[in-house]
Amino acid sequence: MKSNALRLGDVRFDPTSRTLYRKDGQALQLRNKSKAVLSFLAQRPNRTVAKSDILEEIWTDVIASDESLVQCIADIRRTLGADARRIVETVPREGYRLNVETAEDTSLRMPVAGWIAALSASLALAWWVWPVGPDGAPPVAPAGQIASASTPPGTQSEAAYLEVLQGRLSANHFSLDDSLTAERHFRSAIALDPEYARAHAELGTLLAVRFENDWTVLYEADKQKALYYAQRAVNLEPDLWLGHYALGRLHSVFRNPDMAEAHLRTALSLKPENEDARAYLGVVLNLQGDAEAATTILRQAIATHPNPPFWYYFGLGHALFNTGQYASAKAALNTCLSLSEGSPYCLRYLIAVNGEIGTPAEAAAAMRTYEALGFKLTVDDIASTLAHYRPKDRARLETALRLAGVPG
Structure with missing residues (x-):
């Protein structure tokens, strides 16, 4: 029986497991949102798919920008390697087209x-x-x-x-x-x-x-x-x-x-060598009140990990917020959201950071996204999720949220 994998140049895509494989059977890494985009395109092979259709399907309850989709397409192309732009074709002013053929070989049919x-x-x-x-x-x-x-x-x-x-x-x-x-x-x-x-x-x-x-x-x-x-x-x-x-x-x-x-x-x-254990330790130290040590540990984990996940950047942004380094915290939180669109904790702190920096338009945009996710946008509701935080750190966040215009 023929494999149902799709041939993407020298790579195979298994639509059932949403996994990319090289010819030797080794799996390739791809972020979850990028997998979802690739899977959606793979369901419509050799057809132009409108950007709006992709955004509506993948970011169902979140206000997502074209930039979020562009990042996923770039992630897919990086993973595909050579000839990726032909395989994932940009159709100007319309959307994207996945140029594929059914894989006839048996490379994925392994013991x-x-x-x-x-x-x-x-x-x-x-x-x-x-x-x-x-x-x-x-x-x-x-x-x-x-x-x-x-x-x-x-x-x-x-x-x-x-x-x-x-x-x-x-x-x-x-x-x-x-x-x-x-x-x-x-x-x-x-x-x-x-x-x-x-x-x-x-x-x-x-x-x-x-x-x-x-x-x-x-x-x-x-x-x-x-x-x-x-x-x-x-x-x-x-x-x-x-x-x-x-x-x-x-x-x-x-x-x-x-x-x-x-x-x-x-x-x-x-x-x-496990950076998750290291980064998680940084998060715990931050919650214990040693934000400076947490910042050092989390930066080390990000520098060493070959592909740092989103929560590393949230941990770093949280620690930087607690030390008053708001511009650096904002950069880390934006990276977090680029890796995990719609992360409510990243959004909460991004709202707070923009309140401290004094950028109301950006705070308002983050607030709209947060509400679109179905969360109640009040200082009291957000504070209720922070019972495990030190009173000093919780009060700092509440003050910043009020500066951003979040109602009590």
Whole structure:
């Protein structure tokens, strides 16, 4: 049977998984919004698609500019490499056209071991998390290298490993529905191998995201469940950095900053090259009141990470705001929004920064986008999300929001 992949020059696009592959089966990295744009174009191959149709489909509840779409097209073209402008063709004053042909070769029809390796590669750099309260998402653990399908890392069960990878793919889409799908995969992995530490760590981290985004109903029960899975991961494998990372996030959510810092430092000591652990530590230090140290750590993480995710820039913008470096904070927050359009926490601080700088038009634009996302735009409503912040930092933000014109 022929592959349903689309040939984009020397690259193949699998519309089912929204993944780009080289001929050797190695997955290529692409931001989630860019994947959505490419997928939308791929559903209409060799046809001109209007910009307005793309914006309406991909940015459903957000006021997005043409610039957001242009950035996604540029991201796709960078990933495609040579001949990308012919493949993703700009049709002047109309839109874009994806010039494709069905892939006739068998390069994507690989045995399970090859499929696992390719899927692992697609997850290896996809790190994006958020610590306390905002709208980020869980970290993607490095999939590592496997010698064969029968010896995946951390478990003797190939099926359990595949469930974890599928869970990571679902979690990457970042929505409550995808989070629930990811949870089912992680639970299936644990059912297949109750001693699989990484599956427990992934589930603990996923549940932390539910708290961070107010996606929980039974707070105390969910809290105990999340802590159980993260602690179980560490009990099963004390040197598993992801287990300590999950505990660090959870303790941060549950307002135990000292425990959060301890576990994050342990995670960093176990995997020093992991910039997520480093950046998350910076976020926690900022929430503890050491914004200067946080700024240093987050800048280091951004400089070292090959493709820093949006939440690094929010953490940096937040820390810079707390130190009064408003112009630098604004730059970081704008970068955050360029990577994750419609991030409410980035928008809240961008409104505040523009209030401090005295740029009312830009503050008003951010306020309109924030309301379009369905959030209540009052100082009291925003402050209600910041109960875990130090009173001094919360008061600073409230003052800046009022300067921007946000009603009480």
